[in-house]
Amino acid sequence: MAQAKIRTRQKTQRTLLLNPDKLGLVVATFLATAVMGFCFFYRQADWFETAIRVALIFVMSYVATFIFVVVLKHIASTELAKVRAREREKKTVQEQSASEEASERGEPVSEEVRRGE
Numbered sequence: 001m002a003q004a005k006i007r008t009r010q011k012t013q014r015t016l017l018l019n020p021d022k023l024g025l026v027v028a029t030f031l032a033t034a035v036m037g038f039c040f041f042y043r044q045a046d047w048f049e050t051a052i053r054v055a056l057i058f059v060m061s062y063v064a065t066f067i068f069v070v071v072l073k074h075i076a077s078t079e080l081a082k083v084r085a086r087e088r089e090k091k092t093v094q095e096q097s098a099s100e101e102a103s104e105r106g107e108p109v110s111e112e113v114r115r116g117e
Contacts (some may be wrong), residue, residue, distance in 0.1 A: 020069040028062035 035057045039050040 018069050018073060020066045020073075023069055024062040024065040027065045028058045031061045032058040 032054045036050060036054050039045040039053055045053075
C-alpha cells in the first residue's frame with residue numbers, strides 16, 4: 001500500500017532588500033542619461049551646459065534617492081519591531097494561560113514555561 005506524502009507549507013517571508021547606495025546610483029544614472037539625451041537632441045544645448053545639468057541632476061537624484069530609502073527602511077523597521085513585540089507578547093500570554101490551565105488540572109509544567117522562555 002502506497003503511503004500518501006504529506007506536504008506542509010512553511011510560511012515564506014518575502015523581503016525586499018534595499019541598498020540605498022546601489023538604488024541611488026541606478027536612479028541617478030537613469031535620470032542623468034535622460035537629461036543628457038534631452039539636452040543634446042531636443043534642446044541642442046552645448047556640451048558645457050549639458051555637462052553641468054547632467055552633473056547636478058546626478059548628484060541631486062542620488063542624494064534624494066539615498067535619503068528616501070534610508071527613511072523608508074527606518075520607518076519599516078520601526079513598524080516591524082512593533083508587530084514583532086505584539087506577537088511575542090501574545091505568545092507569552094498564551095503560554096502563561098496554558099501553564100495555568102495545566103497547573104489547575106494537576107499536570108506537570110515544564111521548566112521553560114515556568115521560566116517564561
